[in-house]
Amino acid sequence: MIARARLQSLHAEEERRFVELHPRSATLAEQARGPLLAGVPMPWMTRWPGAFPVFVESASGARLVDVDGVEYVDLCLGDTGAMTGHALPQVAEVIAERARTGITTMLPSADAVWVGEELARRFGLPTWQLAMSATDANRFVLRFARYLTGRPRVAVFDWCYHGTVDETLAVLDGDRVVPRPGALGPQVDVAVTTAVVPFNDLDALERRLAEGDVACLLMEPALTNIGIVLPEEGYLAGVREVTRRHGVLLIVDETHTMCAGPGGCTAAWGLDPDLVVVGKAIAGGVPAAAYGMSAEVAGRLSGPMLGHEIDVAGVGGTLTANALALAAVRATLSTCLREEDFAVAVPLAERFTEGVAGVIAEHGLPWHVQRLGCRAEYWFCPPPRDGAAAAAAVDEELEAFLHLWCLNRGVLLTPFHNMALFSPHHTTADVDRHTQVYAEAVAALLGQ
Incomplete structure (x- = not known):
C-alpha cells in the first residue's frame, strides 16, 4: 500500500x-x-x-x-x-559524594550488601555478583555454565541478541548455525560454540538439547532486539521443563525485559531460572550490571570463587563493582523502577x-x-x-x-x-x- x-x-x-x-x-x-x-x-x-x-x-x-x-x-x-x-537528582548527588570519597579501590563497599539484598528481593534469586555491563555479565555466566556442566556449547534463540557476546551473534541459515549478518570478525566459528533454535518452538528446543552438548540456554523471556516477540501461552514453562530435563542451565537476560516490572519478567511471570542477568537501567545511567543465581548454582561456584587464581578466571575486572557504580545502583533501585x-x-x-x-x-x-x-x-x-x-x-x-x-x-x-x-x-x-x-x-x- x-x-x-x-x-x-x-x-x-x-x-x-x-x-x-x-x-x-x-x-x-x-x-x-x-x-x-x-x-x-x-x-x-x-x-x-x-x-x-x-x-x-x-x-x-x-x-x-x-x-x-x-x-x-x-x-x-x-x-x-x-x-x-x-539526570536523576538522587543519583547525581551520590555520584558527587562518592567521587569525593574514592571511586574505585577493588574493595567492597557497604552499598554492595544493600544492592545484593535488593536484587534478591526483586528477582527471587538469592546470590548476586556485579559487572560493568550486561555483556560482561553474560560472558561471565556463560563461563560458569560451561564450567559447571562440562559441556562446550551455549544455546540462544534465532535472531536474539545479548550485547557483544561472541557466542550469541549467531543465527540459523536453514539447519546451519552462521554468524549474524553484520557481525564483524567473529572470534571463532559460531557453529562450534553455539546452538541456535527458533523462539516459540519447543519441539526444536527439545531436539537440539537432546544432543547433550549444551551447557546453558541464554534467553530473553520475550525477544526485544529484533522487535518485541512475545512468548506463546505455556511456552516459557515448557522451556523450563525441557532445560531441566536435559541438565541445561537456564539463564534469563532481563536487561531489556525489566520493562515488565521491578523484577522483570522473572517476577512478573513467575519464572524459575538458574541465573538472571540485568543491566543498563539499574544505575540510573552509570555503567553497571548484575547477575544472580540460585542457591544450588551459588553453592557449586563458591569453591572456585575462593580459589587463588580467581583473578585469571576470565570473570570480573579491575573497575567492576567499583564504589561509584554501587552507590549509583543503590540510589537508583531505592527510588526508581x-x-x-x-x-x-x-x-x-x-x-x-x-x-x-x-x-x-x-x-x-x-x-x-x-x-x-x-x-x-x-x-x-x-x-x-x-x-x-x-x-x-x-x-x-x-x-x-x-x-x-x-x-x-x-x-x-x-x-x-x-x-x-x-x-x-x-x-x-x-x-x-x-x-x-x-x-x-x-x-x-x-x-x-
Whole structure:
C-alpha cells in the first residue's frame, strides 16, 4: 500500500529539513570525522536517522535538547540505559559524594550488601555478583555454565541478541548455525560454540538439547532486539521443563525485559531460572550490571570463587563493582523502577499502543503494534512468532523514513527499532504527540 517512489521523495524532503534544523550538529559532525572513526565515539551512534548524528547538549527526565536547541520527547531513553529518566537528582548527588570519597579501590563497599539484598528481593534469586555491563555479565555466566556442566556449547534463540557476546551473534541459515549478518570478525566459528533454535518452538528446543552438548540456554523471556516477540501461552514453562530435563542451565537476560516490572519478567511471570542477568537501567545511567543465581548454582561456584587464581578466571575486572557504580545502583533501585514507577509508565505504553493501533486500523494497514510492560513497538507486518519472521519483516526504507519524520518533529525513537520506552517522567501529552506525528506520517505516505 506504500508507493516506494512517494516514500523516497518524502524521505528526501525530510533529509533536507533535518540539515536545516541542525547546523551546529552538522559542524560538529564534520569536525568529528577526523579524530573519531566514522565520526562517532561508538559505532552504534551511526544508526540514528539523518545525514549525520545529532549532538546532544543536555537531557533531563523525559526530554533531550541538542546543540541546536531543538527539544525532543525522548522515547529512546538511551536504548533502555535511561529507563529511569535522565539526570536523576538522587543519583547525581551520590555520584558527587562518592567521587569525593574514592571511586574505585577493588574493595567492597557497604552499598554492595544493600544492592545484593535488593536484587534478591526483586528477582527471587538469592546470590548476586556485579559487572560493568550486561555483556560482561553474560560472558561471565556463560563461563560458569560451561564450567559447571562440562559441556562446550551455549544455546540462544534465532535472531536474539545479548550485547557483544561472541557466542550469541549467531543465527540459523536453514539447519546451519552462521554468524549474524553484520557481525564483524567473529572470534571463532559460531557453529562450534553455539546452538541456535527458533523462539516459540519447543519441539526444536527439545531436539537440539537432546544432543547433550549444551551447557546453558541464554534467553530473553520475550525477544526485544529484533522487535518485541512475545512468548506463546505455556511456552516459557515448557522451556523450563525441557532445560531441566536435559541438565541445561537456564539463564534469563532481563536487561531489556525489566520493562515488565521491578523484577522483570522473572517476577512478573513467575519464572524459575538458574541465573538472571540485568543491566543498563539499574544505575540510573552509570555503567553497571548484575547477575544472580540460585542457591544450588551459588553453592557449586563458591569453591572456585575462593580459589587463588580467581583473578585469571576470565570473570570480573579491575573497575567492576567499583564504589561509584554501587552507590549509583543503590540510589537508583531505592527510588526508581519500583511498583509505583511502573504504575505510571505502563499505562503510558498502553496509551501509545492504542494510539498507534488506531492509526493502523483507520487506514486498514496490515501492520501491528506490540507491547511489553512500559515498552512498545510497531511492526510493518502481522505479529511474528519468532526472530526469523521478525527479521524477514524489516523494512529498512520505511523505518528510516518514519524515524527521521519523528525526529524532525521532536520525537526520538530507539534507532535500531520502531520502539518507544516510557518512564514516570513522560506524560500523556508526550504519548499523544507521537500518535499525532505517526498519523501525519502515515497519511503523507498514503498521499492523504
